[in-house]
Amino acid sequence: MATQGFLPAELWAGKLFDGQWQAGASSQPVLEPATGTVLGSVAMADPAQIARSAAAAATAQRDWANAPYDTRAQVLRRAAQLAEQHEADIVEWLVRESGSTRLKAGFEARISAKALQEAAALPSRSIGEMLPSSPGRLSLARRRPLGVVGVISPFNFPLYLAMRAVAPALALGNAVVLKPDPRTAVCGGVVIARLFELAGLPAGLLHMLPGDGAAGAALTSDPHVAMIQFTGSTAAGRKVGEAAGRHLKKVSLELGGKNALIVLDDADLDLAIANTAWGVYLHQGQICMATGRVLVQRGIYPQFLEKLVAKARSLQVGDPATTDVALGPLINAQQRDHAARVVAAAVAAGATLETGGSYRELFFEPTVLSGVDRDNPAFNEEIFAPVAVVVPFDRDDEAVALANDSDYGLSMGIVSSNVGRALQLGERLHTGLLHINDQTVNDEVINPFGGVAASGNGSSIGGPANIEEFTQWQWLTIKGEAPAYPL
Structure with a gap:
């Protein structure tokens, strides 16, 4: 099943990715839902691994945030090229592991490559504005990376619904800890880690850690993680939102719908x-x-x-x-x-x-x-x-x-x-x-995507929303010399 050039089985089988392919605390089989065939195995991360990766990501993120904008853009462009180059392999995994028809799998592979292409343009975008101020004083509002973004992604569009968060978060200077759904950890995790590995992303910036609820809970509570981007059911999203809010993390919830x-x-x-x-x-x-x-x-x-x-x-x-x-x-x-x-x-x-x-x-x-x-x-x-x-x-x-x-x-x-x-x-x-004059299933990467009420917390992801979602404002003022205050 694994292609020797792009996803050789000996590289990822029973392993997770923390900048290197490493054995996990345990592993579970990758099953083909159509036949029950075992396609391989993926590592399962425990809370201790989540903690190690979050700390390592926080350290790696500092240099990445300070890297020239074109350095980040080049990595994203290269990842997009690789996604297009290996589309046939990616489609095959989407068909086999997630039960996608070839029509759906082809669309998902292409829109994921498009997400990488669009993210490659983010590092060169304006990151702030000049504010009115008094003479002799500059006042600026600028967008800064959050730090480490935790991404918890689902099984249904496993590649795209992870990539739409991972790609812009990295492009804007963050590090990412990705916890894909274990049922589709190859499509939603291994493929992404491999693309960025081959694209030359510096080690430690992307961690791919399949895991269960305990791993997810560890991600939402870890002090090194600044934000959680979660896509999944409303029931699970409520728990994630509650946990992230308790630890004062920014949280983006993309949930269910009727x-x-x-x-x-x-x-x-x-x-x-x-x-x-x-x-x-x-x-x-x-x-x-x-x-x-x-x-x-x-x-x-x-x-x-x-x-x-x-x-x-x-x-x-x-x-x-x-x-x-x-x-x-x-x-x-x-x-x-x-x-x-x-x-x-x-x-x-x-x-x-x-x-x-x-x-x-x-x-x-x-x-x-x-x-x-x-x-x-x-x-x-x-x-x-x-x-x-x-x-x-x-x-x-x-x-x-x-x-x-x-x-x-x-x-x-x-x-x-x-x-x-x-x-x-x-x-x-x-x-x-x-x-x-269209049905309800639409997404084009360049659009802000988000729901209200039980479908989300009012946040959006994609297009013009990405800078807002994966950065935070900092107010900066500059004077030629410090003032002499009267007190």
Whole structure:
């Protein structure tokens, strides 16, 4: 499985990365969810290793922050070139380890390279501004690196959701301790460490430490870590935010969603179905931005439902490593069983199972639920599986009320042939991301990405938000000589 040029197994198997490839306190197998095949093993870091790496990163960061801006930019540019050069290898790992289809894996590999390219431009950006002051005194506000950034990343887009934090944090003069999800530690950790190793990043600036909850807790409490950037479930994010806040760390939480796609009665039906299928079924629904609720105006609801059911039944499910399929496996049995429980509970609460709902091993059928009201579990819970929850509405006001009836606030979309009508409706939606005439799953690296309410803590990552996120303000004044104060 491992390619000898880019990821030779003997380099990383059973090891973590602290500037060198080192054996960890323990190891666990890398499993292919589609087949159960063991693809290798990754080291698991314990709290003691987290502490050692955080201290080492804090020491290395000082010289990196003072390095010429172009020195940092060159490392990021080289990493981007390597990501493009080894795209085929990276895609293969995404397919095998995370259960991605080749379409999704190719997109993830390319957007991760783009994240590196965009980060390479950060070191040469303006880092502050001149403030008004009195004659003979300069007053400046400048952005300074935070120090050590702890990144805790998830399994679903393991490479990109780690890279979008690691790359800008390093580019802006920070060191990084990365704790990827152990289920996808090769895609979300080993690949990143290897890219930066080959790109010439000085040792000690990036530490790649897969680990369990104890390792994550150690990262959030370590005195050398200035910030935690966490992407994952809302339940886990609450714990991370609480722990980081207790230790007065800056924290960025990118959490779950129960995202609504509103289909108005003037929408092109075929385009609405195409957008819905993409938003619901891409990567088996294992995306924080997945379309969790499809709100359809009643005048087109019967035709829409009929077409969506036919579309779901046409989607092929299977092993993405061996077959050209639309959907691969869910990540593990726990996630599969959660989805099955929610679907069963939805039907018990009055929903109609139009199609799907069954599974074979980790392969969950594309599913459509109708007749879902506000009290139904499928209306409220994030399922993280290929389940379309279709809800009718009558008036635009009702669509707004249904869309906003959620603890979450990550992404929403509106499909309509009347852009003005859609914009007026969109102004009333409580969401961090809003897409007019597009579905809910969108990210382009150059955009600020973040949710509100239970989808995040109001922070954003990406594009213009990166400098704000991974640096802090310092006020600096300069006088020719110290004043003689009257006291």
